[in-house]
Amino acid sequence: MQLTPHFTLAELTASTKARAHDLDNTPPPEIVPRLVRTAEMLERIRSTLGVPVIVTSGYRSQAVNRLVGGVATSDHTQGHAADIVAPAYGTPLQIARALAPLVPVLGIGQLIYEQFGASSWVHVSTRVPAQAVNRVITITAQGTALGIQP
Numbered sequence: 001m002q003l004t005p006h007f008t009l010a011e012l013t014a015s016t017k018a019r020a021h022d023l024d025n026t027p028p029p030e031i032v033p034r035l036v037r038t039a040e041m042l043e044r045i046r047s048t049l050g051v052p053v054i055v056t057s058g059y060r061s062q063a064v065n066r067l068v069g070g071v072a073t074s075d076h077t078q079g080h081a082a083d084i085v086a087p088a089y090g091t092p093l094q095i096a097r098a099l100a101p102l103v104p105v106l107g108i109g110q111l112i113y114e115q116f117g118a119s120s121w122v123h124v125s126t127r128v129p130a131q132a133v134n135r136v137i138t139i140t141a142q143g144t145a146l147g148i149q150p
Ligand SMILES: [Zn+2]
Pocket: 076, 081, 082, 083, 123, 124
């Protein structure tokens, strides 16, 4: 099912963890319209970066979310969030820095640069956090910092 011109429901629900553990990661029907909104945000990001955007994690059922160690209240479980990379543009850090000043323009509710060891990605959500100061943050093994760091 095509959600928007460049993003499918399959892409936004694919999970290697779910497959490995034989878990069904099919979203309930009420989540699908949220995934459409998420895909629409991803289209705006894609046209801003000018390159394909690859979703590494979108919707996660609670079971899948537990497996990947996500927090129970994760926006991923509500269909609001996607983790992305765009190698044709640059590193996740470069992507996060490019998107940070455009967060309100692109309708990004929350932008997180996440970096753990050699892995890094950009988390984008349509949901605006309760505290505006948390709208653009960096999460690493050292903890959470405001803005895109370093
Ligand atoms: Zn995420």
